[in-house]
Amino acid sequence: MEETLTALGAILASTLRNATPLIFAALGGMFSERSGVVNIGLEGLMLISAFAGAVGAFYSGNALVGLATALGAGLLFALIHAVMCITFEADQIISGTAINLLALGGTGFLMVVFFGSGGTTPRVASFELVRIPGLADIPVIGPALFEQSLLVYLMYFLVPLTFFVVFRTPFGLRLRASGEVPEAVDTAGVSVTRMRYYGVALSGMLAALGGVYLSMSLLSAFTEGMTNGRGFIALAALIFGRWNPIGAAVAALLFGLAQAVTFRVAQDVIPLEFVQMFPYILTIVVLAGFGGRAIAPSALGKPYRKE
Amino acid sequence: MVEARARDNGPGAKAPKVLEMTGVTKTFGPVTANDDVSLVLHRGEILGLLGENGAGKSTLMKILYGLYKPDSGTIYVDGEEVQIRDPKDAVRRGIGMVHQHFTLIPPLTVAENIVLGAEPRKGGALDLNRAMRETEVLSERYGLKVDPRARVADLSVGVQQRVEILKALYRDARILILDEPTAVLTPQETEDLYRTLQELVADGLSIILITHKLGELLGVSDNITIIRDGRVVDTVKTSETEEGSLARLMVGREVLLRVEKGENEVGTPRLVAQGLVVLSSTGATAVHGVDIEVRAGEILGVAGVDGNGQVELAEALAGTRLVHKGRVYLDGEDVTGLGADERQERGLAYVPEDRSHKGLVQDFSLWENNALKTYDEPPFSGRFGRIFPKVMRRRAAQNLKAYDVRPSEPDARAGALSGGNQQKAILARELSGNPKAIIAAQPTRGVDVGAIEFIHRQLLEQREEGKAILLISLELEEVRSLSDRIVVMYDGRIVGEVGPDATDEELGLLMAGRGSGVGER
Numbered sequence: 001m002e003e004t005l006t007a008l009g010a011i012l013a014s015t016l017r018n019a020t021p022l023i024f025a026a027l028g029g030m031f032s033e034r035s036g037v038v039n040i041g042l043e044g045l046m047l048i049s050a051f052a053g054a055v056g057a058f059y060s061g062n063a064l065v066g067l068a069t070a071l072g073a074g075l076l077f078a079l080i081h082a083v084m085c086i087t088f089e090a091d092q093i094i095s096g097t098a099i100n101l102l103a104l105g106g107t108g109f110l111m112v113v114f115f116g117s118g119g120t121t122p123r124v125a126s127f128e129l130v131r132i133p134g135l136a137d138i139p140v141i142g143p144a145l146f147e148q149s150l151l152v153y154l155m156y157f158l159v160p161l162t163f164f165v166v167f168r169t170p171f172g173l174r175l176r177a178s179g180e181v182p183e184a185v186d187t188a189g190v191s192v193t194r195m196r197y198y199g200v201a202l203s204g205m206l207a208a209l210g211g212v213y214l215s216m217s218l219l220s221a222f223t224e225g226m227t228n229g230r231g232f233i234a235l236a237a238l239i240f241g242r243w244n245p246i247g248a249a250v251a252a253l254l255f256g257l258a259q260a261v262t263f264r265v266a267q268d269v270i271p272l273e274f275v276q277m278f279p280y281i282l283t284i285v286v287l288a289g290f291g292g293r294a295i296a297p298s299a300l301g302k303p304y305r306k307e
Numbered sequence: 308m309v310e311a312r313a314r315d316n317g318p319g320a321k322a323p324k325v326l327e328m329t330g331v332t333k334t335f336g337p338v339t340a341n342d343d344v345s346l347v348l349h350r351g352e353i354l355g356l357l358g359e360n361g362a363g364k365s366t367l368m369k370i371l372y373g374l375y376k377p378d379s380g381t382i383y384v385d386g387e388e389v390q391i392r393d394p395k396d397a398v399r400r401g402i403g404m405v406h407q408h409f410t411l412i413p414p415l416t417v418a419e420n421i422v423l424g425a426e427p428r429k430g431g432a433l434d435l436n437r438a439m440r441e442t443e444v445l446s447e448r449y450g451l452k453v454d455p456r457a458r459v460a461d462l463s464v465g466v467q468q469r470v471e472i473l474k475a476l477y478r479d480a481r482i483l484i485l486d487e488p489t490a491v492l493t494p495q496e497t498e499d500l501y502r503t504l505q506e507l508v509a510d511g512l513s514i515i516l517i518t519h520k521l522g523e524l525l526g527v528s529d530n531i532t533i534i535r536d537g538r539v540v541d542t543v544k545t546s547e548t549e550e551g552s553l554a555r556l557m558v559g560r561e562v563l564l565r566v567e568k569g570e571n572e573v574g575t576p577r578l579v580a581q582g583l584v585v586l587s588s589t590g591a592t593a594v595h596g597v598d599i600e601v602r603a604g605e606i607l608g609v610a611g612v613d614g615n616g617q618v619e620l621a622e623a624l625a626g627t628r629l630v631h632k633g634r635v636y637l638d639g640e641d642v643t644g645l646g647a648d649e650r651q652e653r654g655l656a657y658v659p660e661d662r663s664h665k666g667l668v669q670d671f672s673l674w675e676n677n678a679l680k681t682y683d684e685p686p687f688s689g690r691f692g693r694i695f696p697k698v699m700r701r702r703a704a705q706n707l708k709a710y711d712v713r714p715s716e717p718d719a720r721a722g723a724l725s726g727g728n729q730q731k732a733i734l735a736r737e738l739s740g741n742p743k744a745i746i747a748a749q750p751t752r753g754v755d756v757g758a759i760e761f762i763h764r765q766l767l768e769q770r771e772e773g774k775a776i777l778l779i780s781l782e783l784e785e786v787r788s789l790s791d792r793i794v795v796m797y798d799g800r801i802v803g804e805v806g807p808d809a810t811d812e813e814l815g816l817l818m819a820g821r822g823s824g825v826g827e828r
Contacts, residue, residue, distance in 0.1 A: 168435075169431060169432055172433070173419055173422075173433055174424070176414075180413070181410060184423065185423070187406070187410045188423045188425070
């Protein structure tokens with residue numbers, strides 16, 4: 001019994017750790033896509049930010065400086081996407097792909113520039129686990145939920161905050177309207193361009209939080225290609241969660257659980273490679289089963305040109 | 308129609324000018340959309356702005372609303388010269404606009420739509436309760452009944468239009484511009500709208516009503532400004548004019564307001580649908596068990612308000628949308644399982660309602676478009692899938708001439724043609740193959756009067772040749788003047804059949820789903 005409970009607690013903690021970067025990125029994707037801009041560049045934004053965070057933390061020795069560097073990098077590259085998609089009306093998929101390729105190649109190159117070789121950076125300052133007294137003493141779920149990195153607590157806070165911003169503020173109303181019927185926003189005297197820039201900029205900074213969690217919390221170093229498809233899974237969580245912050249968080253937790261479980265499956269029963277495929281298969285099944293019926297913002301992916 | 312107006316706010320009346328536009332000129336590249344246009348609007352006046360599609364009415368109003376920047380010209384509001392750079396400026400000056408294509412956001416509620424861009428706030432948050440209250444207050448004050456909590460997607464088009472008007476009123480509009488407001492309404496809803504407009508002007512608002520339906524303006528407007536080819540032709544007092552002279556001013560020549568239609572021999576059923584159930588693109592049932600029989604030599608009109616399953620019905624008959632249940636027969640043969648291409652080969656012509664996307668490939672030349680459906684048949688193609696562009700081009704040249712497409716140049720890009728000529732190019736392709744049955748979905752939507760006349764004549768000619776024609780149209784006048792029988796679609800069902808002499812009243816009730824036939828389904 002005791003053993004099962006401990007195992008459950010461990011799975012729960014692992015689920016949260018896996019889900020946190022997905023949730024950050026999915027929230028970011030939501031701001032972008034609700035405003036009408038597809039952001040498949042989440043993967044790249046996370047990777048660049050993970051790297052920038054590690055560089056900042058390495059040179060300053062301070063995790064907060066790393067965080068700031070990462071947010072700056074995420075914002076910068078998101079703005080590149082915004083300029084391409086919103087101002088120049090480029091194809092949003094191509095722009096997002098370009099961001100992903102740029103991130104992969106760019107971080108690989110910069111690894112050599114900053115650290116002399118590829119692979120993994122030296123150990124950098126990171127966000128330590130913070131135990132919340134009292135709450136962390138609750139059996140099983142206590143340690144899982146309340147003995148986590150500061151970034152996880154930030155995530156707890158950002159999910160409801162995002163929900164509030166999107167559904168309960170004038171900003172959110174305008175953002176959603178921009179992704180549905182931009183003409184209506186324009187005739188209401190609100191700039192669609194500005195709303196979309198805000199949406200994409202926020203997606204960059206939130207994706208950055210996801211990246212920072214990878215390189216400065218889950219690990220204390222940056223490894224080339226460390227996002228490993230998480231940006232795309234975050235996108236799947238966003239769709240599965242129907243572009244709703246709560247829904248996306250639940251979907252991300254589901255994916256996180258899938259990963260957590262696979263770590264524990266005895267390797268001699270099923271080959272490890274198959275076990276590791278599971279989260280991705282789940283993603284495909286979810287997208288095939290629910291993605292088709294999910295109702296995307298109707299102006300998603302369509303550049304808006306003022307008459 | 309609404310009865311004659313009791314008030315008299317003619318041009319000679321004392322009411323002050325609330326709006327004046329003088330010498331407005333706007334060009335788009337080589338095209339002059341507005342050429343030295345001037346107009347005056349008085350307080351409490353309903354001014355009709357009449358003109359054909361493409362005459363420049365909408366351009367002028369978009370200038371007034373700050374959506375376009377004029378090349379030259381001056382705008383005065385309440386006697387003061389103003390610059391209107393964007394819709395915000397327009398709103399600040401008390402100008403509100405109800406667009407032809409509603410600018411509402413379907414998944415949002417009525418209240419959210421109304422306050423968008425001018426939201427009531429509590430702290431940093433959106434004060435939804437106040438938004439709802441204010442919506443209710445406005446809606447009661449002007450008798451525009453809406454539920455502020457309802458999702459716009461769930462509302463009928465008539466109610467959506469009310470939301471659009473409320474949106475303008477919420478922003479304290481004193482000058483209201485309505486662009487083709489009746490295009491999507493049933494006759495009864497149109498009357499409701501006009502009653503509302505009367506109440507608004509009684510309250511001190513001034514209204515510009517843009518339309519190409521001249522009959523409607525006679526009942527509701529005080530004055531009418533007529534625009535043709537971007538120029539103001541005349542401004543007349545409504546009480547001193549009549550339909551014929553308005554039509555002449557609008558088109559610039561005598562027009563046949565009604566087509567002549569002779570008696571015709573009706574033959575066997577050629578296009579038949581039995582118990583047809585069709586799903587919409589979102590998966591909802593759009594057509595609920597429709598039975599239709601179009602016989603040789605007759606035009607069967609389908610009337611109804613937009614979005615009641617007409618598009619899905621047409622597509623299911625044409626073979627571009629799956630038939631969920633039921634059967635389709637063409638000249639006695641069951642074609643339910645056949646695709647659009649096979650139906651076309653068996654003699655079915657289809658003029659889709661969305662000319663620019665479904666009717667033509669905009670970036671293709673006219674000869675390519677003309678060959679879209681027959682490219683794989685001799686004499687246009689040979690062995691091993693070879694095609695013969697020369698033959699296609701020659702055939703296209705003949706067709707374009709025969710159907711008066713201008714320019715009749717096979718190498719012209721389809722997208723470069725005017726709406727009327729695009730439609731004629733589609734007719735040329737569809738009708739030249741000597742079909743047995745024709746589905747014409749809104750064949751004259753958005754085309755000029757000249758092209759309307761031509762298209763109507765073509766359809767009647769086809770009828771005389773014994774073709775079976777299904778005519779789907781939102782324009783009651785068109786359905787009535789061309790059809791031998793009329794069925795009315797409401798909520799995916801045929802709710803009644805009437806003759807071409809049916810009154811507005813009868814048709815309107817059926818279109819609103821309140822006809823006598825509805826209870827029997």
